[in-house]
Amino acid sequence: MDSTILLFLLQDGITNGAIYALLGLALVLVFAVTRVIFVPQGEFVAYGGMTFALLQAGKVPGTAYMVVVFGIAALALELAQRRRALTLAATAREVAAKLLLPLVILAITLVAVRAGSGTLINVVLTIAIIAPIGPYLYRVAFAPIADASVLVLLITAVGVHLAMTGLGLVFFGAEGLRAPPLSAAAVPLGPIVATGQSLAIYAVTVLLIVGLYLFFGQTLTGKALRATAINRVGARLVGIRLALSGRVAFTLAAVIGAVSGILIVPMTTLYYDTGFLVGLKGFVAAIIGGLVSYPLTAAAAIVVGVVEALASFFASDMKEVIVFTLILPVLVWRSLADPHADEEE
Template structure:
């Protein structure tokens, strides 16, 4: 491996690691507050740009979608409507949810009729955003005292459901989307897509935003309290359910915006979310699913190891990346002296 190959691999590692870092941050946030490993996070990442494709003219997207409302809008509206039914004991809250469901469909209808690209970009994020909190309310909150294993089983089931719906909504093909910032910039000897700099900028902004949110805002401190001790937080008047909605909403927002920025670089398809989310999960595991800085470091390690594995043996690239879990899990099992039945 010479310096040229190393430089290209390093550039790709930073780009991949940044995406995994965003997903790892979202996963750690959700797990810390709710003890849910949000496996469908990768689906939220690809749903946003695939929804955006429906808001672009055929000359830009290369697809004849005919002004259709994307299936993600109907999915979000349906989940919000079911949520409203569950809240029928609180008429004002139920009415707000029904209005939100109608608003999602209205936004998608406006976007499908043709809007400027910047507005379609925003509408796509808003259409996907309710999926996170609604998923928490409908599938996880009813079993709020379940174990992490039960939550994981539910999350895996949601992943398969959302992935199957993605195939129905968008088909098997990849979508080519326009870049927000086109062109390339040469860094050293490596040409880097300008779109990648937007991904890096959003990652820095997300990390800084989460830091100030958790250290300076009342809602952020409430989420930290729920992460440390849910029962103690409830005694102090903090609602774990509200904390769950907020954490799922923030995680969905981070993944949706990351997907929108990443889309011009990968040409998204319905099936790509799973591997991206799984590698973000590996990064989170390397950070212990408790530390945001360690999750970012773990993401960069995953990104670098993935590029090295692809260079050494492309056929086993993904398998080698997932093998990073083995020494971490072994180390954690050796440190743990608890017996499951006693716990």
């Protein structure tokens, strides 16, 4: 292997690592706020990428109808659980947020597809379609058991992953989808060439990380999420609604997943079940970060991407095994450093 090949591999590794960094940050965010190890994070990647690919092809994506189904389920559960406490105004708000909003998104999607919308509109529309699925999913699957143990929440997350994979097959079918590149530009960097798609991935990743940093540091909602992550009981005592924090965290995770899908679908064909493997690599980065450290998670994601790229060159048949083996020394080190675990009450 010469230096040129090494540079190409490093470029691929950093590009993939940037995507894994976004997924790892989303996993850390959701776990810190809700204690949910969010196994279905990869499904948002697949949904986002396939939604964007269909919009680019001039077709109505299945997720435009799926968001209506999720909204109706969340509304029905909300009305049933709070049937004796809801006022007329509160009922109107719930109907607007969980029924009218997805119907408006569906209507806009139908109009946009018929009018032949451009790439930028399709990007915005993809995010608008996928983002509400996050809070709807939280309301249906996780809010009713928000105080359960981490193990129960993990089992629920695995069940949600299986359900979302099945729904992906129903709404998208078994055929793979791929979109044209967001940019056809190419920038020569010595012996290698950085494509416009790679540059878009780097730029969007940096913007999202900076945006999250400003969100958590400068906004009231972001500070409320940080407080919830640090001490749930204390946050509740000072008036922070944990249910609202959970919905915001799941919304951000859905947006990050949708953006990640938009970025990778021009580079690889996505299927309804592709997201699980991609999400697992983000999970490896999140575990190396201890599910608490955002900078360490981002750095670990780059390492995961580079190791995957090098492994694909030297041992392509074993690259997945090599990537997932990275988690073992971290788990052994953490178990030796902190051998005692307190039981959850």
